[in-house]
Amino acid sequence: MTAFEDLSLLRAFVCIVECGSISAGARRLKVSQPTLSRQLRALEEHSGVALLRRDTHAMCVTPTGQRLLTDARNLLAHADEADLRLREDQMELSGHLRLFATIDWGQWTVTPMVSSFLQLHPKVTVELALTNRPLHMLREGCDIGILPGKIADESVVARPAGAIVLHLAAAPSLVKKYPLAKKPDDLKSWPWVSISGFQFWSSKEVTLFSRRDTEQTLRISPILISEGLTSIREAALTGLGLAVLPDWLIAEDLRARRLVRVLPQWKAKDVPLHVVYAGQRLLPARVSAFIDFSVAYMTKELARYT
Structure with missing residues (x-):
């Protein structure tokens, strides 16, 4: 038998260290002090080395004990998580979810996605916040975020x-006002409308890639900058300016020729979409289930446009 085959011995060792003494550990575990002492001795015998050094004044963890303590905590956390998942898998999902998403993607895709999830799990409720400034939403208590663009938070x-695939698009009325654009430099004199917010794409420059992997960056001075993609789309539809817009938002406009692609042989860089959540080890079943559901749902949804 090895030191890792009996989780109760590892749990006893971790409890003794965290409580600072065998007597305090016994009170926490609600066992007798001699029982906990026997468990510690058994673990040390299986380990073949002393894990704790004790005298009349203090108790300290040996270097080997310190290494075992780290491994034991990780192993016990995994065991507790597996046990919770096992029990939760046998229960109907329930409870409240707090979600956030960017405004336009949240209205167009996340809302029907959440509606589908709630119909599958009628004992779950959801609060959905729509914001294009999501920096601290997880710290403020949200469980999950749906975010396009860069994820700068390493936690x-x-x-x-x-x-998300992006296109250069404009109204036909605007295109008719300018000579046929054959290369990015031809667009320098065109008016632009753009999204604000660094995590999506820049409002001050547009980087385009050709089918031959040529890259070119245009500096632009938009006549309109808005936080909302739908707002930018509406401005583009009036003929106000050229815009970088996502395929999911303008697919129907392109089919109906309300908007047309400009320089179709060039494209902006795709924007990654992520489901984000706090980096904790143990997630409630409703949170894990929604994460899996949303990843599958949105991956399928975006594949419709590729």
Whole structure:
């Protein structure tokens, strides 16, 4: 038998260290002090080395004990998580979810996605916040975020959920006012409308890639900058300016020729979409289930446009 085959021995060791003494550990575990002492001795015998050094004044963890303490905590956390998942898998999902998403993607895709999830799990309720300034939403108590663009916060887990394809688009009325554009430089004199917010794409420059992997960056001075993609789309539809817009938002406009692609042989860089959540080890079943559901849902949704 090895030191890792009996989790009760590892749990006893961790409890003794965290409580500072065998007597305090016995009170926490609600066992007798002699029982806890026997468990510690058994663990040391299996380990073949002393894990704690004790005298009449103090108790200290040996270097080997310190290494075992780290491994034991990780192993016990995994065991507790597995046990919770096992029990939760046998229960109907319930409870409240707090979600956030960017405004336009949240209205167009996340809202029907959440509606589908709630119909599958009628004992779950959801609060959905729509914001294009999501920097501290997880710290403020949200469980999950749906975010396109860069994820700068290293404290969160970010699961990929597809990529958003961007197009240069304009109203036919605007295109008719200018000579046929054959290369990015031809667009320098065109008016632009653009999204604000660094995590999506820049409002001050546009980087385009050709089918031959040529790259070119245009500096632009938009006549309109808005936080909302739908707002930018509406401005483009009036003929106000040229815009970088996502395929999911303008697919129907392109089919109906209300908008047309400009320089179709060039494209902006795709924007990754992520489902983000706090980097904690143990997640409630409703949170884990929604993460898996949303990744699958949005990956399928975005694949419709590729």
